[in-house]
Amino acid sequence: MASYNLLLLPGDGIGPEVVAEVEKLVSWMSKTGMAKFETEKGLVGGSAYDAHGKSISEDHMKLAHEADAVLFGAVGGPKWDAVPYDVRPEAGLLRLRKDLGLFANLRPAICYPALADASSLKRDIIDGLDILILRELTGGVYFGEPKEIVTLENGEKRAVDTQVYTTHEIERIGRVAFELARKRNNRVTSSEKRNVMKSGVLWNQVITDLHKREFQDVKLDHMLADALGMQLVRWPKQFDVIVTDNLFGDMLSDVAAMLTGSLGMLPSASLGEEDPATGKRKALYEPVHGSAPDIAGKSLANPIAMIGSLGMALRYSFGLLEAADLVEKAVSNVLAEGLRTKDIAEPGRNAVSTTEMGDAILKEIQTLAR
């Protein structure tokens, strides 16, 4: 049986609490022979700063480079508000994303039937939603140069951000989108603003050419980013995979994610380039939420976003599709049975702790696997 090298970086606040629930699942999967994991643990964020004066040490960066996948909890908290900017907790996560070349950010928006009434949209619009937003993560206006605020001769200030994309950057994210769509419902919607932006014109051309050359079996649509924002709240089920740039992806993925309820439910994945020799990609899996200092240490955190991130690792890094389905089905069943952590419980209803939710999901996986 293949063995997978997993690096756990729990981080700060509720990070270690939710990663502990994932560790139970990983060790059970290894024990039963469903998959064999070699796990290592490292420090990142404030906990790394406390130990080494850095937001991630060189030794732990090396472990991240060597791992088949990194499972990341969350970083940050008021304890580290005053530390120097370049060693602040978030710098550890940004370094991981940059050094591992994680250019493709996958954010699924899935609405479990049991939680459909918690959405701000009507049940029939949201029930059964399963879409994937793919955001380009290392290019575009957040990184383009010049990026500056200058003082003009008349004393006024002028701020500049530069939106810049090359053919290569657009093509590699487009390729990930088409490949993901082939494993889902075979549809891609590419989004930009070609009506007002040159980068949008190039984005549209490159995606169209790539589709014609290599992915004609996948259905491709183009939609302007503002129209797509509107359609996401009007009829989100029309989409399968949405691919877009860093800026539009940042906003559209937050909109799509919140259609489905609490931050504690949202997993994500960030993938790097495929190594032509091994076919493997560097990958980091993390919940969308932060370290939630307001509830840390109280066993109130919802571990489902972190457990869903493990599910994504099983699917996208290890190709263990049955195990990934099992995790997703177990989460869905546990919710259908009415189990809720506080963040997703209706007011006045009983809520379970982080460990109770983790244990219930593990028990359901064991039942389903029998």
Ligand code: NAD
């Ligand atoms: P947050 O996501 O930590 O919390 C926002 C709200 O959602 C809080 O009320 C919190 O209790 C709740 N929440 C979050 N995750 C939850 C879960 N799993 N279960 C139940 N409730 C949950 O965002 P914030 O409060 O803006 O930031 C807190 C710290 O986290 C800051 O230091 C911030 O910089 C950091 N942060 C880190 C990451 C990351 O590590 N990727 C992401 C966002 C924020």
